[in-house]
Amino acid sequence: MKIQLDYLSYMENAGLPPRLTNELGELFGRHLSSVHGKTGASSNVVSMQTQQYRVQALTAGFRDLRKGGFAIESPWNITEKHLRYLVNLWVNEKKHSPGTVENRLTYWRTLATWMKKPQLVGTIDDYIDRSSDYRRFYGAQKDKSWEAADIDVEDVIARLCRRNRWVAMQLELQATFGLRAQESMQLRPLQCLRVAGYLHVINGTAGRRPRVIPIDAEWQYDVVVRAARLANPRTGSMIPDPWTLKKWYDHFYYILQSEGIKRGPGGLTVDGLRHAYLRMMSERVVGAAMPTKRPDHQPDPQLHEAAKERLMEVVGKGVAAKGRACISTFASMDQRSQPVSAEDAIAAIAAASGNKSEAAKSLKISRQALYRLLAKGNDRQAASQ
Missing domain, CATH: 1.10.10 (Arc Repressor Mutant, subunit A)
Incomplete structure (x- = not known):
């Protein structure tokens, strides 16, 4: 069943002229839920969240163009000069990160494909001459674990227990199984132990792809048992009543921020727990430290590839590039140093x-x-x- 966002409600207050609103709305109506990728057409549909991001990013871009003096009246009026203006605005004035700019260009590239102009939108480098430090790395460039930052995970969890034991438990689940924040919140412990030796992660996963995570030690079972005792008796999840997922998500990060743990990049983040888990998994397969930890040491290439494939299964990543983002490659580390x-x-x-x-x-x-x-x-x- 095709589910599409009510994009008209987002466009009503966008402040765009009628013709632009109507023609952009027609494109949304025909294509908004369709998948856009390099591998061609697909019968699948993108998530409601992705649809919302597309609408918000594109309407904001058209609004920025008009504020910048471009009398855009139709999506088909877009040319290279408009995209160059937007990239310069995002990079030099709004100071967006490379990842944010690349994501926005992806939305514009999707729009161009809808208009049968797939070559219209280029890469960041086609519009600006960026410095070497303004670049998105697709392989991890440093060890982001809490251990590398000299942070005692158990001490942080103990402090959180005194403030909010649900937040502390979810953090412990993330550290134990490499879960994402939403996965630890929506985990239903009693339903996830379907097969001995594995934790089935179903809710909150990226792309709604369920996966299984190996349980290798008795203490990991103990974590799941303690989580089950704390789970919501009504829903089975780790979100206590009367919280909704959205409100709990904000509350979760509010509590963590008070402990110096941030949501986004930079400093100590929840993702550091995930990186520590991935590093442990990688080193178990390879028998040597990850590239971010020992860039001077190169283990057997086949073992390193096996580690990436194993991690992609465990953390629910669909392509090899995501495996590189988790544990990096020795080539990317060498490229960074030279x-x-x-x-x-x-x-x-x-x-x-x-x-x-x-x-x-x-x-x-x-x-x-x-x-x-x-x-x-x-x-x-x-x-x-």
């Missing part, structure tokens, strides 16, 4: 007799990254003439 210049790219192409694929491989970068380096080199050469 940034590649345009001159390096030119020399590598010459050494590979003009074969750009081989040149990119020798530099341990993608072909797209190689092309961006060459373009920057050409821009600098043109500027100096």
Whole structure:
């Protein structure tokens, strides 16, 4: 059954002219719930949350363009100059993170696909010359665990127990099984022990994909038993009455923030517990430290790939890039310590007799990254003439 967001209620107060509102609304009506991806069309539908993000991001973008002096009256009026303006606005004025900007460009790329203009929207590098530190890394660049920050998890949980034992229990579940925050909140302990040796995680998962997590030690069972005793007797979840999920989510982070634990990137975050669990899983498979912990040591490549595949199963990630985001790769760590210049790219192409694929491989970068380096080199050469 196709479920689509009531996008009209979001557009009523967007402040856009009637024609733009109507034509954008027509596109939403036909395509809003459809999946957009590089692999082609799909019969699946995107979540209501993704639909909401699309509507909010696109209407906000059109509003920013009109505030910036562009008399946009139709979605089909969008050109490269408008996208360049938006990227510069997001990066230089609003100071959005690289990940946020890339997500917004994804929504605009989706809109362009709906309008049969798939080549209209480029990448961040097509619109600005960003510095090396303004980049989203798809492999973990450092150990984000609490241990690396010299934080005693048990001490934090003990302090939280005195304030709110449900928050403390959910934090302990995250540390024990690598759960996301919402997964620990919506976990139904009595329903999740279906098969001995595994915890079945069903509610709150990314993309609504259920998964199983191995239970390797007796103490992990003890955590599940204690969670079951604290679970809501009416719903079975870890959210106490009379809280709703949304209100409990905000309350959960309010309590954590008082302990110096943040929601977003930077500093001590809940994700640090997840990273510690993933590191433990990786080191168990590989028999050596993760790249973020020992970038100077490279274990057997097949074992490292096996660790990534195992982690993708356990944490519910669908593609290999997500595995790299969890435990990184030794190539990405090496690339971070030795940034590649345009001159390096030119020399590598010459050494590979003009074969750009081989040149990119020798530099341990993608072909797209190689092309961006060459373009920057050409821009600098043109500027100096």
